[in-house]
Amino acid sequence: MAELTYRDAVIRGIAQEMTRDPDVVFIGEDVGKAGGVFKATVGLYEQFGPVRVRDTPISEQAILGAAMGAAMTGLKPIAEIMFSDFFAVCFDYIANEFPKSRYMSNGQVKCPLVVRTGNGGGARFGAQHSQSVENWCMMIPGLKVVAPSSPRDVIGLMAAAVRDPDPVIFFEHKSLYPTKGEVPDGEIVDTLGTAKIVRPGKDATILALALMVPRAVAAAEKLKNEHGIDCEVVDVRSLVPLDTQTILGSVARTHRLFTVEENPRLCGWGAELVSIVADEAFYDLDGPPVRITTPHIPLPAADILEDLALPSVDRIAERVQRSLNA
Amino acid sequence: MAKIEDRAPGSTASLNDDIGEEKRLALYRTQVVIREAEQRAYDLFLQNLVKGTSHLSLGQEAVAAGFAVAMRPGDLSFCTYRGHAHTLARGVPVSKVLGELMQRDIGLMRGKGGSMHLTSVDHGVMGSYAIIGAHLPIACGAAWRAQYKGQKDVSVCFFGDGTTNIGAFHEALNFAAVWKLPVVFVCENNLYMEYTPISEVTAVEHPAADRAASYGLPRIVVDGNDADAVYRIAAVAYDKARAGDGPSLIECMTYRYSGHSRADPAKYRPEGELEKWKARDPIKLYRERLKQFGVGDDAIARIDSEVKREVDEATELCKAAPPPSLDILTTDVYADGGFAWRN
Numbered sequence: 001m002a003e004l005t006y007r008d009a010v011i012r013g014i015a016q017e018m019t020r021d022p023d024v025v026f027i028g029e030d031v032g033k034a035g036g037v038f039k040a041t042v043g044l045y046e047q048f049g050p051v052r053v054r055d056t057p058i059s060e061q062a063i064l065g066a067a068m069g070a071a072m073t074g075l076k077p078i079a080e081i082m083f084s085d086f087f088a089v090c091f092d093y094i095a096n097e098f099p100k101s102r103y104m105s106n107g108q109v110k111c112p113l114v115v116r117t118g119n120g121g122g123a124r125f126g127a128q129h130s131q132s133v134e135n136w137c138m139m140i141p142g143l144k145v146v147a148p149s150s151p152r153d154v155i156g157l158m159a160a161a162v163r164d165p166d167p168v169i170f171f172e173h174k175s176l177y178p179t180k181g182e183v184p185d186g187e188i189v190d191t192l193g194t195a196k197i198v199r200p201g202k203d204a205t206i207l208a209l210a211l212m213v214p215r216a217v218a219a220a221e222k223l224k225n226e227h228g229i230d231c232e233v234v235d236v237r238s239l240v241p242l243d244t245q246t247i248l249g250s251v252a253r254t255h256r257l258f259t260v261e262e263n264p265r266l267c268g269w270g271a272e273l274v275s276i277v278a279d280e281a282f283y284d285l286d287g288p289p290v291r292i293t294t295p296h297i298p299l300p301a302a303d304i305l306e307d308l309a310l311p312s313v314d315r316i317a318e319r320v321q322r323s324l325n326a
Numbered sequence: 327m328a329k330i331e332d333r334a335p336g337s338t339a340s341l342n343d344d345i346g347e348e349k350r351l352a353l354y355r356t357q358v359v360i361r362e363a364e365q366r367a368y369d370l371f372l373q374n375l376v377k378g379t380s381h382l383s384l385g386q387e388a389v390a391a392g393f394a395v396a397m398r399p400g401d402l403s404f405c406t407y408r409g410h411a412h413t414l415a416r417g418v419p420v421s422k423v424l425g426e427l428m429q430r431d432i433g434l435m436r437g438k439g440g441s442m443h444l445t446s447v448d449h450g451v452m453g454s455y456a457i458i459g460a461h462l463p464i465a466c467g468a469a470w471r472a473q474y475k476g477q478k479d480v481s482v483c484f485f486g487d488g489t490t491n492i493g494a495f496h497e498a499l500n501f502a503a504v505w506k507l508p509v510v511f512v513c514e515n516n517l518y519m520e521y522t523p524i525s526e527v528t529a530v531e532h533p534a535a536d537r538a539a540s541y542g543l544p545r546i547v548v549d550g551n552d553a554d555a556v557y558r559i560a561a562v563a564y565d566k567a568r569a570g571d572g573p574s575l576i577e578c579m580t581y582r583y584s585g586h587s588r589a590d591p592a593k594y595r596p597e598g599e600l601e602k603w604k605a606r607d608p609i610k611l612y613r614e615r616l617k618q619f620g621v622g623d624d625a626i627a628r629i630d631s632e633v634k635r636e637v638d639e640a641t642e643l644c645k646a647a648p649p650p651s652l653d654i655l656t657t658d659v660y661a662d663g664g665f666a667w668r669n
């Protein structure tokens with residue numbers, strides 16, 4: 001066991017897979033010699049060399065297109081898009097190319113690659129470097145979408161993503177990079193499509209992802225301490241495949257459902273999960289499901305405004321408490 | 327061997343028989359296969375047996391033939407939505423192509439892709455891409471794999487003149503040049519992006535070749551209606567790629583006889599332009615070339631009739647073939663063969 005930052009877990013996760021499989025290669029802007037703008041790839045260039053860890057021009061279409069061509073023909077590329085906001089300039093690959101080539105070719109073409117990207121707010125970067133865009137990807141048939149919240153999950157889900165035969169979009173949360181967690185020694189391999197109950201409870205189910213997981217846990221502690229409300233927090237971890245069984249099982253025990261989403265409200269992943277629960281577990285619910293989200297706004301840069309926009313520990317706790325007492 | 331002394335007086339054909347009769351017959355046959363299959367696709371469309379859209383390469387056969395015949399097995403083709411020609415040129419059976427256009431179960435992708443996405447990995451046809459420019463970076467990636475693994479195949483990427491004005495073109499050219507990738511970019515300049523003349527929307531005369539210098543590449547413009555000229559430049563580019571000397575960008579001047587797609591009657595073309603290009607029809611031109619090198623009329627006629635028979639038989643096969651079975655609607659979304667997104 002060792003304590004590791006989320007940032008160092010990214011490095012260890014990539015290194016674990018590159019050590020295991022010589023077909024795993026890693027490309028992106030400033031990822032090699034510079035060690036990445038978030039310092040989340042420091043040392044990989046030195047460890048694996050310039051052929052396997054390769055700096056690219058600022059050409060997001062070329063990065064993702066090249067990753068796809070390599071994946072189609074036998075490599076297992078990991079490609080970095082520095083900020084997930086930049087998906088908008090290379091979205092053709094995410095929306096039209098990676099996920100459709102297998103289907104359109106009737107199974108002839110494969111696309112086993114990982115796109116890792118810095119997602120989410122909290123760094124005061126403003127509206128074009130702070131978004132949570134996992135829902136942009138969740139809606140596309142053919143993609144898999146994961147977003148780890150802990151160092152251990154970063155390594156395990158990275159391994160699962162690299163070993164997966166489908167294109168996986170791997171959302172790292174920028175504000176989690178300095179956070180720490182216990183990580184076991186040796187190889188860690190997790191499973192895509194598995195949610196994790198990170199705090200058991202009996203009064204309400206709170207579904208959260210990435211940065212919202214520690215906030216939901218903190219809110220649950222606050223609710224327990226201040227109001228005696230015992231919340232179960234489920235880290236969804238993987239939006240596609242989606243572990244609906246863990247979610248439905250939790251709702252069947254707690255009878256109340258909350259989602260905590262960093263994305264703006266419209267078409268957030270929570271809406272899909274609420275819809276699934278409404279369809280399949282309506283009579284398990286003792287009250288209306290509640291979505292706690294960022295408002296339908298671009299994110300502001302100023303700290304007091306950004307903090308107001310993103311779901312906070314206090315807002316989560318207040319909303320759950322108000323709803324349960326209604 | 328071809329007889330150079332039989333060359334017609336005043337011919338512009340090269341004296342140099344560097345290509346040889348076997349390759350020349352392959353170049354001819356490939357062009358005729360494309361011509362006959364594309365013409366048949368058009369006829370079947372008029373009969374409402376080809377549905378959706380289709381983008382024909384009638385008039386552009388020499389480009390596809392020249393690049394394909396110069397390839398080795400294992401070389402990879404990346405095509406556009408105007409990709410029937412390049413798919414056929416790699417030896418994919420006509421019935422597989424027409425079957426896909428006609429939405430039959432025997433089609434290349436059993437009707438799941440359609441005219442714009444012809445793919446036959448077994449033949450090195452790594453897909454036909456319908457988002458302009460998307461496949462240039464993808465071809466770079468396949469070439470990067472070859473470079474990384476020390477494999478000697480070349481990735482060949484075909485696109486139209488309109489593609490030279492989209493960002494992915496420029497990203498891919500720079501990327502390939504900086505990484506010295508074994509990729510060959512082939513611009514088929516048929517003078518029209520879709521309906522608009524390429525010259526009206528492009529800052530340079532030759533939309534691909536005049537940009538080559540930006541990426542440290544030589545400026546190459548070739549007569550795209552002369553299969554020999556295309557074959558020769560392809561061979562040079564492939565050798566360069568295999569030698570580890572990086573990418574090439576080749577602009578082939580040609581002309582499409584039909585409109586952009588089946589919906590386009592091409593009324594925007596100036597009077598006489600089509601006729602002028604038809605006078606330099608690549609297949610007519612190549613028949614003369616074969617004769618200059620001593621191939622007899624009977625040998626040419628034999629190829630013509632063999633191809634005609636293949637296309638006729640493919641047409642009948644496709645007409646009789648069933649539509650796709652409904653159970654493939656949800657197959658091959660994910661690698662496990664299905665479309666499950668949840669447990």
